[in-house]
Every structure is written in C-alpha cells, then in structure tokens.
Amino acid sequence: MHTDNNQNRRKPNAARFGRFSSAFFICVQLSASVAISLFLFGCTSAVSSGHNTALDSIDLQAMTSQMAASMLASPAVQAQIAQTGPLRVVCEPVENRMTGEVLPVGQAQAYTAQVRALLSEHAPDKFTWIMNRDEFYALRGRELAGVPLGPSPDAVNPQYALAARFDSLTQENVKERSSYYLCVYRLTDLDHRRVLWSGEYRVKKNAVKGFLD
C-alpha cells in the first residue's frame, strides 16, 4: 500500500518532469533555430542601416537647387548679365568650417559643382564656367580622355568666383549628437571684392544614440 502510494505520487511528478523537459527541449530547439536564422538573415551591412548628422545627398540636392534658383533670380546678377553679357565664373570648393565634420575634397567640390551643373543646364547663355585651377590640373593629370575640361584656367580670366563656406554648431554626448548647419554661398567680383549675390541654407540634424551605439 505504501509502495503504491509512492508510485502514484511519482507518476504525476514524472509526468510533470516529462512535460517540462519536452517544453524545455522545444524551447532550446526553437531559440537555437531563431538565433541561427537571425545570424544568417537578420544582419544588415555596416553601411546600410545607420544614419548620422552629416550633410547628405538630400541636402546636396535641396541646397544646390535652392542656391541655383536664388542666384539666377537675383536682380543684381540679372543686371550684371544684362550689362556685361555672360558672367565668367570660377567654382571654388567649399571651405569647411564645420565643427567636427570632415568634408573630403570630392564632396567639397561637389557642393559648388552641382550649382554650376544646374545653372549650365538651365541658363547656359548666362554664365561661362571656368574650372578651378587645382581641379583642372587634377583632372588633366588623371588623363581623363573624352571628358571636356573646358578652357584652361590660365587661358581665361574669371570675373567672378562662386564660393561657399559651411559652418556648424555640433554637440555630442553619451545620448545624442546634434548639428546645426549654416551653408553660405557667395558670388564675388574678383576685381572689386564685391559680393554680387549671397544665399544661405540652414538645416538642423539630430541623431539619438541607442543600444550598441
């Protein structure tokens, strides 16, 4: 009788253990499988999912479109074109005065070159674009056959310089990084140091740090 009682007591225990171990095995199998799936399929590339507070291609498009339109619509620029004909303009790369933001040479050139490209397309008869001396010789040095470089900077004297200066206020701490940008473009008369046109683009960016940042 005593033995039977023990056996009866053991049976529910055994059944409970059996159910628990089954559930545990299933959990182990499931979690391992999920983990492998995550490992194999869930990981994005190091450059595809992050974002930062740097100026990006959207800013490039917005900024240069705004600047090209503003420059073209400027009464002072229009008056000068009416008076002297197409303006001979040299493009300078952007001067980087941003706090904690590197602007490599290629990007620094792109921000003014894009304005040049837009104005060349939309107002080809109003500006004659002269390539920056450094850029010209760098391209010629690379012997890019078939790429029209335009007149040599030494052969044509530019009247105006299209330059830009980017400034920013940047703060970073454990929790976030924020940057406030002020990008100023200027068309300057090289002979008289007179600013014929000036335009600015402002943008604020914020990146909140999270787990593993």
Added chain:
Amino acid sequence: MLQLRRRCVFSLPPLLILMALCGCQSAAEAQADQAVAAYFQGDYEQARTLLDPIARKTDENFVLNNARLGSTTLAEYHLTDAEDAFLRAYEVINSVGVNNGGRSLGAALIDEKIKVWKGEPFERAMVNFYLGLIYYMQHDYGNARAAFENALFKLRDYADTDKPDSFTQADSNFVLAYLMLAKSWQRLGEPEKAQSLFDQFVKLRPDLAALADARFNQNANLLLVVEWGQGPRKQTAFDGSIVGFGPKPESAGPIYLPRVIVDGQPVDTEFLARPPVDLLALAQDRRWQDIDTIRAVKSALGSGLIAAGAVESMQRNRSQQELGLALIAGGLLLKATSQADIRQWEMLPRTVFLIPLHLTPGAHDVTVQFPGGLGQTWRHLIAPEKTDDTYYIRPTPWNAGPYQWPPPPLRSGAASAGP
C-alpha cells in the same frame, strides 16, 4: 529512452551549428590576424595586401578592418589610401543605429561579435586623430581641425552627463587632440582660437606647457609624430563573459622618452618629447554597458542551469535525467552565447609624442631614438620655410632605417602630400 534520444537528436544540430557560429573564426578574420602579424613584423606591404580586400566588405568588421588598413597605409605613407580607410571608419563610427534590427538582437542573444564593431571611445578618438593627422600632413587644415574636434567628441562617451567635471576629465586624458586642434587653427590663420586652445591645453596638462607655446608652434617648421609602445589589449575574466583592458599603466612600466638627433647633433627636446597621452590609462575608463549586463546575466544563468542539470541527470528517474540533459543543453547554449567581444584595434601605440622643431629651412637627416635601441632614421626630411611639414614615425625592431625622403608612395607625386 527513445523519446529522449529523439529529443537529443533534434536539439543537437541547431545547438552545434550555433556554437560553431559563435566559436569559429571566419576566413576574413584569419586573414586579418595574418595582416596584424605582418604589420608587427614591419611588412606593411603584405599587411596592406591582406587587409585591402576585407576592409571593403561591409560586414561587422568593416570599421575595424578599415582602422587596421589605415594604420598600415599611414605607416608606409600611402596617405590617400590611409585617408580613404579612416574616412570609411569615421563615417560608420559617427552614425547611430548601425546595429539596429537583427544585429542588436543577435548581439544580445547569440554572440556580441555580430554587432558592427565601432570600438571603444578611445579607439574612436584615435580613428579621428589619425584622420586629422593625415589631413594635417597634407596641409588640409580645415578638415584636420574638424577631425581633431571630433576626436574630442568621441571621448565624451566616457563622461557622465550629470557631472560637468567629467567632460574635463575625459578631455584632459586626450590633450593630444587639443594640441593638434590648436595647431590647425594657427595654420588656418585664427591665432585667437589657437591661443584659447593652447591655454586650455596648459590648464589641463601644466607639465606639457612648453608644447603649447603659441609662438614656438607658429615658428616650428617640422613636426615629428612619434609613436611608442603597445596599446591596450582586451582581456576577458571570469568565464569569458567579462571584458576589460590591460595591462594597467603601473604594471606596464614607464613610457620611454625619445631623443631626437638632427644632422648628427642631438636636439634639446627635454620639455617637448613628453607623452601627451597614455592609451593604457585611457582604456581603463571603459564604461559598463547594457550588453555587458546581458552577457553577465546569461553567463550566470548558464552556470546555474548546468549545475541544476548535473544534479538532475544523476537521478535514477528517466524523466529527471531527461530534464537534467535539457538543463545542461540550455546552460551550454547560454554559456556559448555569453562570450565577450574581444575584437580590438591591435595597431594602436601606447603613446604618441608630438615634437615640433624649428630647423633651418632645407633638408635634414633626422633620427628618433628610444632607450633600448628602438629608433628610426630618415634622410633628407624637408623643413620648409613657411608652415610646417609633418612626419609620422613608428619605430619597431624591423624598421630602424635609414630611409630616404620622400618614401616610394610619395615619389610619384600622386598622393599630393605636403611633405
């Protein structure tokens, strides 16, 4: 018994695959290890050849391999390649949410190595420092300034936002960037900003006041950037789930000071050739992060399950044995997935000396010597009339020189470097 076997058979493959994934070294990682070994043997070309293809893979080691590639290409004066490599690392380091989605979950649940390596704050600061140095060497002071500023931002991750003093503490450990930032402002024609930074530098490190003399820096026409020693090493403790950096500065011994010999004559650099940073000390500031807690909890839980499983599996009852095995399997799984991420940027030195010199304009033979015989000699380093040219020197037992300036990558003029 049959049921137990069946369960074991179904559970084992995923477990084994998972453990293999966590524990195995990939071919790219093995290649990176070979490159690091080549770097320390002074074979920079071999190191670059090995690192170049893997640094282009945008996997979890993207930043790390680019930092390694940057160190290697900088040492052999491939400045354009070094700039590209550090710039790639810089962009990801500056980004947030790089590990969002599968990587965060994977790092927490499976293996921390799944996360994209962005380095500890001192490693991030050094990426920015080297990037700034490369721009400075190429006389691109605007970008040099930006990179040095960013180096200081990165160290703020050590600081406690609720304690204003902790920013000062973090900054004072990395006055290296302050000095180069001041020099960059000076070269950009902003003496007031430069002076303010020199003053801050002296306030943080009065023992290095001679290095921050504005007039001396303005007149200096040759800057030696000399690296010495081995940087911090990641070490694990307990069962591999706790990570820290070693050795501690006190156990690694003092930093040796260099002697500078120009054209055969020793130059008095007693107050200049002093270490502005000790990365071993800086690495000790590592913060405990959420992922460390997750690892520690997983490891403790794993130990508990294994112990409980061992007890259960010794019982006579088959069901209890089954449960015991299940607990052990679960415990092993947790243990396997709680290993700390010990990836690190091995090429970092212990310190970087900044030695500005004012020499007669022209070519000079320069030797940097450390006690114990370590040193490097360069012939015909150029000290220009205006501005300063910067030379990066990393002496190892295998590269004492003498080397002829300019080094091969700069001879063609393709890199358009300043020196």
